[in-house]
Amino acid sequence: xxAETLLAAACASRLRAYAPYSGFPVGAALYTSEGAVITxxxxxxxxxxxxxxxxxxxxxTAVHAGYRDFKKLxxxxxxxxxxxxxxxxxxxxxxxxxxxEVIMGNLNxxxxxxxxxxxLPQPFGSDSWHNNPFSKEEMENNKENWRIxxxxxxxxxxxxxxxxxxxxxxxxxxxxxxVFIEPDLKDGLHRLxxxxxxxxxxxxxxxxxxxxxxxxxxxxxxxxxxFACRAPLRPNSIAQSTVELLDVNNNILTVRGLDLIxxxxxxxxxxxxxxx
Numbered sequence: 225x226x227a228e229t230l231l232a233a234a235c236a237s238r239l240r241a242y243a244p245y246s247g248f249p250v251g252a253a254l255y256t257s258e259g260a261v262i263t264x265x266x267x268x269x270x271x272x273x274x275x276x277x278x279x280x281x282x283x284x285t286a287v288h289a290g291y292r293d294f295k296k297l298x299x300x301x302x303x304x305x306x307x308x309x310x311x312x313x314x315x316x317x318x319x320x321x322x323x324x325e326v327i328m329g330n331l332n333x334x335x336x337x338x339x340x341x342x343x344l345p346q347p348f349g350s351d352s353w354h355n356n357p358f359s360k361e362e363m364e365n366n367k368e369n370w371r372i373x374x375x376x377x378x379x380x381x382x383x384x385x386x387x388x389x390x391x392x393x394x395x396x397x398x399x400x401x402x403v404f405i406e407p408d409l410k411d412g413l414h415r416l417x418x419x420x421x422x423x424x425x426x427x428x429x430x431x432x433x434x435x436x437x438x439x440x441x442x443x444x445x446x447x448x449x450x451f452a453c454r455a456p457l458r459p460n461s462i463a464q465s466t467v468e469l470l471d472v473n474n475n476i477l478t479v480r481g482l483d484l485i486x487x488x489x490x491x492x493x494x495x496x497x498x499x500x
Contacts, residue, residue, distance in 0.1 A: 225255050227337065229408045230298040231329040233261050233377075237278070238300060241265035245272065250301040252278035254286050254321075257293035261377040262286040279313040283320055289375050292353065292360060294321040297340075299328055306330040308343060319349040378427065378489035379412075380405040380475075386485045389430065389456065396483045400470065403477040403490055410475040416493070417472040425492040426484055428461040466496060 233253035241249035243266055250266045264282030268275040301307040306328035317340055328336045384401040386392050434457040440448045450458055471478040
């Protein structure tokens with residue numbers, strides 16, 4: 225993954241910061257060896273010592289999600305020169321992530337890159353994973369793993385004329401919109417133009433709350449369970465939209481029939497299984 229792509233993810237995560245005391249929002253993005261991106265932002269507290277930096281939040285989230293091998297960390301804040309991880313973050317990063325590449329950027333486009341070992345001379349504690357009570361195999365093979373929350377990093381987003389779900393017209397199947405795919409991932413679109421239809425898997429970022437059973441307007445106002453209909457309010461706000469693929473231009477897909485608002489995060493693009 226390019227440095228600018230990871231910096232963009234870190235910059236976006238600044239908007240999730242809780243920084244009423246310092247007024248200094250910081251965003252971080254951690255890149256794993258599996259290709260996942262985990263983000264974090266600083267979260268402050270009136271008792272200042274309870275504040276947790278963006279870098280550690282990203283790392284702790286990644287570790288809890290089951291990741292153990294890391295390649296790069298990007299951190300972004302509005303400062304000149306670009307911000308470097310604090311001493312506490314450097315120590316925690318070294319112990320859990322090793323000598324990864326640290327990319328530091330600001331809102332002016334200034335960038336500094338360094339290995340963690342250069343930022344933390346004479347480090348210690350790097351072999352701690354070997355002494356962990358649970359082995360990697362035990363963590364991965366635990367039959368209760370399905371209960372642990374999972375995280376996704378979007379591969380792109382929707383470009384449409386509608387900003388709110390209620391603005392989507394009833395004739396949306398006739399309308400044209402676009403899907404922007406992260407440029408770093410555009411090679412994954414190779415030969416997609418050969419498909420007539422595709423499935424757009426998305427995250428309904430404005431959906432909140434759900435009912436397991438309710439009257440469904442799209443099902444004749446009869447009562448259906450949430451898993452028996454396409455209601456947008458669900459335990460996990462994931463949607464699948466089957467659309468007509470009109471064009472593939474570099475990393476921009478033009479489609480017809482997409483029922484998603486502008487800015488909807490896209491989690492995946494998949495081909496449609498042939499109907500037997």
